[in-house]
Amino acid sequence: MSELRFEDVSVHYGSRRHGLTAVQNANLTVPDGQIVGLVGESGSGKSTLARAAVGLASVTTGRILLDGAPVPLRGSRRPVQLVFQDPYSSLDPRMTVGASIGEAIPRRAPVAGAVLDRRAEVARLLGLVELDPDLARAFPGRLSGGQRQRVALARALAARPEVVIADEITSALDVSIQGTVLNLLHKLLRELGISMLFISHNLAVVRYVATSIAVMYLGQIVENGPADDVLGDPQHPYTRDLLAAVPDPGHPPDRPDDPAVRAVADAEPADPHRPPTGCRYHTRCPIGPLVRPDRARCRTEVPTTDHRHHAACHYASSAEPALLTGDPTTQRSTS
Template sequence: MTRSQTPPMIRMTGIRKAYRLHRKLFAPVEELVAVNDLSLEVAAGETVGLVGESGCGKSTAVSIMLGLLKPDRGEVEIAGRKIGALSVDERVRLIQPVFQNPNASLNPVKRIASLIGQPLHLHGGENVKAEVARMLDLVGLPARLADAYPGELSGGQRQRVAIARALILKPRVLICDEPTSALDVSVQAQIINLLLSLKSEFGLTMVFVSHNLAVVEHLADRVAVMYLGQKVEEAPTDALFDGAQHPYTKALLAATLLPDPETGMPEQLIGAAPADPFATYAGCRFAPRCREVQESCHTTEQTLRRLGASSVRCTIAGQKGRVGAAEPKPSGCS
């Protein structure tokens, strides 16, 4: 995190977003806090991985980052400007998304050329045709596919179309929400390679949302782990994979399956009780499933603090070890 004179490309501060819904028909309205007190900074040219399980709030966070959803509280700044103050035209030229499922995000009755060219067309670009041809080449699609429909393409090719469409306005930030989860491994590797080469070619800033830790490890400079709406740990990628501090991060890493039969069954470091997003917690939200839980965890409000290279939302992390045994102090980004 370089705090030089230039502002970070993305700065989210104290974001909270709650959905009000009925848990059952005729039940009273309840509040589901999807994202709570989320702060995240992404420097220009940096790739930050956002990981966590379903329901942890990563997709809500992404929607807020893209300006598609208004937070209840908190601020989002892109390239130093508040996202609410940007016009749509300005916003789309700064930040663009690539979503998980290209089958759902591409209109099946439009031709590839028109899908890729649409953002440029809508936002008053010129030479749409030439630009589309350039984009097709850039993402490694043959020019003849310009007249094809999405249904004629394979899953990997469709994801290339989605990437071309996101990049045609030359944004500075690309938000990838599980861009390879719907793809086969051989194709996943192709898309990862494409993202890597585009990033270095254009100096893109990337936020990469995924539940696949191996993919995140490969792409990200820094990783933020979310659990039930909160960031529970954030660290440079190496630090996170070499020495995770939060019990939830440790459980995630232990559950990640490696293509190596010698490692055997994954170790289970997490209780079977499912996470309940409606519950209110006086203390740690992870405490009901935590293997390292102590009595105080249920009652002590958890705040982010620095521990070694990490920022951790856990009062007991690092207690036994010597690593970064500095006294807990609230971190700058909480």
Template structure:
């Protein structure tokens, strides 16, 4: 169990995240939703050790949280071949890294030959698959996906979401999945936590929160997705 307790992030006088507590059960995907500026990405970066915070994150070793970012192009070194980018974070011996890179590329449904390519030679969806493979190379206890489909064409978003579902089923991943879209969260997540203005306003099993939201803000988010508002 990854347990986030009273996590607070401040930038000067501004409180971006104010005392958030949240449990992420092992082998589950927990969605973190809210509008832009709600603090969800800041919370994720704090859990990943990328932003200083007050409070505690327990149940996961330092360095065993990996993050996949929104823009797959800016998160990859344009001068580094795909295979080298994936191998960089791998924990396997150097002699086995080529085989490990091929295994990870296959895991995200990319051919092993892509290891010799550069990010500019791939599509946005392929680059995001590489970013996921690179994160998995470190053998994380928790994988954080931060709006990983929002920078992609609509035509490839579904394929990436299906990949996340497949990886979760195959690897038993524990994930924190960040999105502004409750329809996407319902598709990939077991539980959901709703953030507003840096605070957690509602959390629970995804079916309960979407089926019978208790907070007015959650109901507002649902109304923005008509197909969910009717269910």
């Protein structure tokens, strides 16, 4: 069993007066053997939550648990591993591929009394991510972006993790390569039985890989549920807006004279250093006080999550269904 759980996790940077709360009271579960997608725009707190899980960001309040116990952040055992977004900066250019992967291999063999052949283990890990074992002698500068990201994934797997956190690992890759990396993740999930938190701003990608989806806005998780339910019947207006941003030839965009469109277009983005009171999305919400003055409670009252998908919205039932079309599998590379 390898269940990763975030319980009321908050991460605050800086002083209490002048600092920034990047994550506030986040509750999220990554079940054993499943991929959970975490989506949201830049600055929503996704990467901070990922860094907190591996000890790169200090948790201000709350707990991060693996199978009910605190995640080990020190020592040789690191059961939660993070794959970073940029494959060009995540590898040391002065180290060979084999050295980078070998550095993450535990010193002790997985079987008591056995002698671990590190060179053979590096070759096995490269084969696991569908790379030629001969690349172990190469330096990162010789590799393409897709190859570097696979090496970074192999390095994370070298630590024999129970949970892998993939932070925007396809965003820096060409579209033609993204599909092959996503297929690789599915394969590894089946073969290794690991759990994964997959972070992305691309809903089409998350829909393809994730069994459940959590939506994050301005440091808070505003909706969470099974992938098909969240994407097929979104309850929070922010989720609906994310879906509407995905190009869909079958559904033309809203008319320019739509008051909701005009209100949202004229709204200023919220300042994360001084988040809005009440519902944090009310300053941009197309079903909130920008469009409906009678919904002033959104400005002052923090919404509960007593709705479908735990949607943090006073008027969750007012969110109209939206369907996501397009499948990233059509963008797969056959190579």
